[in-house]
Amino acid sequence: MSGPHMLADLWSDVRFRFRAIFHRAELERELDDELRFHLEHEAAKLERRGVPSDEALRRARLTFGGVDRVKEEARDARGVQLLENAMRDLRYAVRGLRSRPGFTLAVVATLALGIGANAAMFGVVDRLMFRPPPYLHDPASVSRVYLEYTFRNEKIEGGTTEYLRYLDLSRQSRAIAQSAVVHNAQLAVGVGEEATEMRVGIVSASFFDFFDARPVLGRYFNSSEDSLPAGAPVVVLGNALWKTRFGGRRDILGQQLQVGALNATIIGVAPQGFVGGDETEPVTAFIPLTTYAILNYPDFASNYSWGWLDMIIRRKPGVSVAQASADLSRAYGWSWNQERALDPELDAVTAAKPHATVAPLQQLRGPEGGRDASIVLWISGVAAIVLLIACANVANLLLGRAFGRRREIAVRLALGVTRKRLIAQLLTESVVLAFLAGIAGIVIGEGGQSVLRSLFLPKSATVGVLDDPRTIVFAALVALLAGLLTGFAPALQSGRSDLTTALKSGVREGGPQRSRIRSGLLLAQGALSVFLLVGAGLFVRSLHNIVSVKLGYDVDPILFVATNLRGLKLDNKDAFLLSSRLAEESRAIPGVVSSSQIETVPFYRSRSRSFSTPGIDSASRLGHFQMQMGERDYFRTVGTRILTGRGFDSTDRRESPAVMIVSSAMARKLWPQQSALGKCIKFDDTLPCTTVVGIAEDTKMKDVVNDHSMGYYLSIEQNQPEDASLFVRVRGDAESRAEPVRKHLQGLMPGTSYVTVMPMRQIVDPITSSWRMGATMFLLFGILAVVLAAIGLYSVIAYNVAQRTHELGLRIALGAHARDVLRMVLGEGLRFGLAGIAIGVAIALAAGHWVQPLLYDESARDPFVFVAVAAVLVLAATAASAIPAARAVRVDPSIALRTE
C-alpha cells in the first residue's frame, strides 16, 4: 500500500470507526441479520441434500462455530472493540459492586486510607522537595548557592552569604546568567492597632527577573531603587496582603506603608500566588535589599561580616551544576582574597579552601537538608508501605470474592468468553473500586494534610489537596496503580481456573489450595506492619531520648522578650537603659517570678568573642565558646545551676572589677585539673582581667545532638550591650502569660518601637521537630498498618471458617469439644501472626543499618521495641481470629450438615 492510497485508506478507517462507535446498535443489528442470513442459507443447502430441517439448522450452526465468538471477532475487526468492551466491563463492574455494598464499602475504605495517606504525604514532599515556586521561569536552570570553608580543620557551613560576597560572585562568575539575593525577615507591617508581624521578602531587584510574574498593579522595583549606598523606600505588596489589608483597591499606588523601620511607598502589587522563592515560606511583601540593609547594618556593603543572604542563580544555557559549582568556587576564592585584604588575620585560600556548592532551589535537597530530607523520604516510603498493605488486603478480599464466583466465571468461560476478556473484566472491577477509593482518598488526604502541615510546613498557609492539581493527578495515578495491583492476582487466578472442576465441584471444595496466594498476601501484610511498628517504636523512643536530653536550663516557664526599635535612634546608653527598665518593670507583672536581661538565646541567636587567657596559647583553638550575658537573677530565671563559686549579684556594678561565670565543660577544657575560680580571661589585651567567679552546669546552646556545651557568662551590667533582650520566668502556663506581659511592656516602648514575646518552648521545639515528625508519622502509619493487617487476617480466617462450616459441623457431631475447635481456629490466626512477626523482624533487623542515623541514643535493634511489637502483633492476631473462632464454636451440626 503506498502513496495516494494511504490517505484514502486512512479516511476510510476513520469513517468506519466513527460509525462503529456512534451507530453501534445499528451495526450490531446488521451483524445479527448478516449471520442469521448466512446460517439460513447454509441450512437450506443442507436441506436440499435431504437433511431434516431442524437438524439442518443445528448442523449449520455447528459448522459455523460459536456465534458469539464470531460476533466478538467481527467487532474486533471493526476496531473499536477495545472501547466497547471497556464500556461494557464498566457497566458490568458497577452493577456487580452495587449488588454488594458491604464488600464495596470495605474495599473502598481500605484503599482510600492508603491512597489518602499517600496523597497527603505527596502534597508535603512535593512542596518541600520538588515543586518549583510559582511563576519561576525555567526552573531547571535555577539553583541555590551554598558556601563553606575550612577553619581549623573544621568545615564551616552556612547557607547564607554577605552582600559584598554576592557582588563578588556575581561579577567574577562566568557560569551564571542571573543572580539574586533574598532574605526573609519577620517585620511589623502597618502602624498602631493594625501593626502585625509578617514575613517580608527582602530581595535584590534582580530577584524579579527570575520569574514570569507580571505585577497586577504598578511595577516591581528596579536596580536604581535597589542601589548603593542606600535603596529607595518602596514596597511591592503581595497579592494576599493587598486583598486583606487594602481590600484589593486599585488606588493604593503611591500610598505609604510602614514596613519594619521603613516608611515605604507602595509601587506595585504582585500577582496571586507569587510568594517569593520558597512556597513553604510565603512572604507578604517585598522591599529592596539595600533599603533594608542600610537601616540595619550601615556597613553592609563595605565589609564581609554580615552573612545574612540566600543567593540564587540561573546557570547559563549548557552549564551543568558541577561546572557552576567549580566556577563559583573559583569566584569565591577570588572574593576570599578580597576579604583577606580587609582582614589580614583571615586564613589563606589554601588553608580555608573556600568552596561553593550549587544545589537545587529546595533547601531540603541542598547540602544542609540532610536529616530532615531523609526523614521526609522515609515517611513517604512508610506511606507507600501502608498503601501496599491496603492493596494486599483488598487483593485478599477480591480473591475471596473471585473464589466465591468460580461458578459464574466457569459458566462465562463455557459460553465462549475468552480468558483475556475475563481478566480485563475483573481488572476493570478493581480499577473502578480504586477510582472510588481515589476520590475518598483525596478527601481523607485533605483532612490528613492539616495534620501533616503542622508537622512539616508550619510556616505555610496554603496547603490543600483539593485545590492542588499535582496532588490530584498523583492520587489518581496511585489509585490506578492500586487498582491494577489489587486486581492482578484475582484476575490471573480466575483466568487460570479449571472449567470442568469448577462446574462439577460444589462450593466447598478447593478451598485450602486456592488460599495459598491469600496466605502469602497475609504474611506480607503482617511482616510489613511489624516493620512499620518497629520503626514507630524506635522513633518514639528516640524522641523520648531527645526531649529528655538535659538542656541545662528550663524551657516551659520562660518567655523570651525582644525589643524592636524600628529605626528609632537611641544611643548605646539609652538602648541599654530601655532594656534595663523593661527588666525592672517586668518583675512587677503578676505571675512573673523573675527576669533578667540577656544577650543571646539558645538555638536562636548566638554570639562569641575572641579572648586570651594567660598561660594558654590561643584559647580559641580549643573549641567554640558561646557567650551569654546576664544580671543578678539570670541563673535563677533560666534555671541553670551554679556548681561552684557564685552567680552574678548586686556587687557586680559597672565600675566594679569584671567578672564571669564559665560552664563546667569550658572550665575543664581551659584549666584541666585546676580550679577555674579566680582565673583571668582577657577579651582585649588592653583591658584588665575578667575574673572567673563561678562555674555553671553545662547547657545546650546551638544543637541538641552535637553540642560541646562550652559557654561563658558575662555581667550585662558591666558590658551594657545595645541590643539586650529579656528572659522572663513565669508561674503556670507560659503561653497564656505571654500576652499580658507583652501588653504591659509595650506601654514602655517609645514611638513606633515595639516588643515581641515568645515562649521559649516555641524556640526549642523546632529543634526536635524532625524527631517528633518521625515519631508521629511512623506511629500513625504503623497503627494504620496493624489495623489493616488485622482486618485482613480477620477476613481470611472468617472466610475459611465459613468454608469449613460443613467440616466443623461434622467434627462437632462426632464429639469434638468447643475447646478443640477454638484452638484450631485461633491456632490458624496465630500461626499467621507468628510467621508475619518472624519475617517482619528479619526485615526490620536488615533495615536497621539505614534507620540508625535517624535515631538519637537508640539502637535500631533495641530488643525492647522488637518484643513490644511482637506482643502487639500477637494480640492483634488473636483479636482478629477470636470472632471467627467464636462463630466456629457455635456451628450447629444439624444445620451445617444439612446445607450444601
Place this chain on the structure above:
Amino acid sequence: MDSVDTERLELPQGTLDLLILKAVSLEPQHGWAISERIRQVSAAALQIPQGSLYPALHRLERRGWIKAKWGESDNNRRAKFYELTRTGRSQLEAEADAWRRLTVAVRLVLDMR
C-alpha cells in the same frame, strides 16, 4: 470447527483476504455466497473456516478495500452485499501478482534437481 475432510487444504496465512477480494471482484456478493463460491471454484479443496469469514469481511471493510450495502438476494431476502472498491481493486492486483510470483518461485525451488 475442525474439518474432518482430509482432502481439504489448510489456508496459508494471509491468503484469506486475497481470496475474498477475488471472490467479490466480479460482482457484489453476500457472505455465504463468497464462501460457497470459493469452495466450488477450488473444487472443494479450499474451505474458508466460516468463523473467520465475517471478521475478515469487516476488517477489509474498515480498510476500505471492500464496501457493503444491503440488497435483495436471489430468493428476495435482505442480504448484505460486499463489493470491491477502487483501492480494493488495486490491492487485489498487487496481492494477486505477489502471490503468482511467490508460487512460481516456490515451484522453481521445489522442482530443483
